[in-house]
Amino acid sequence: ELFILYFRHNSDELTDESTALTHELVQAIQKRVVTPDVVISGHTDTVGEMDYNYKLSLERAEVVYKILVAQGVAPANIIVTSHGEGNLLVKTGDNVEEPKNRRVEVVIK
Helix, strand or coil: CEEEEEECCCCCCECHHHHHHHHHHHHHHHCCCCCCCEEEEECCCCCCCHHHHHHHHHHHHHHHHHHHHHCCCCHHHEEEEECCCCCCCCCCCCCCCCHHHCEEEEEEC
């Protein structure tokens, strides 16, 4: 199961729509009979330096990690990764703002 949460520009703050989706995400994890593995992958658009974007995407992933742990998801079952601008959902050139690339993907396995 895949959830995509979006973030505000140059920020680790979720959009209002994605904040509302976190409840559904936690429920999807908790309804599993067997404790699932959860993979959280942070991403950015291409605005800014590559090193900065890697750090920002990791911060975004960590925000989602903290939300899940606070709601009772076992930390041992969560993997956090960061892609920076290296895995764009919408292909763009460098220094292009693209809201759909400012995201965290959460895969429940």
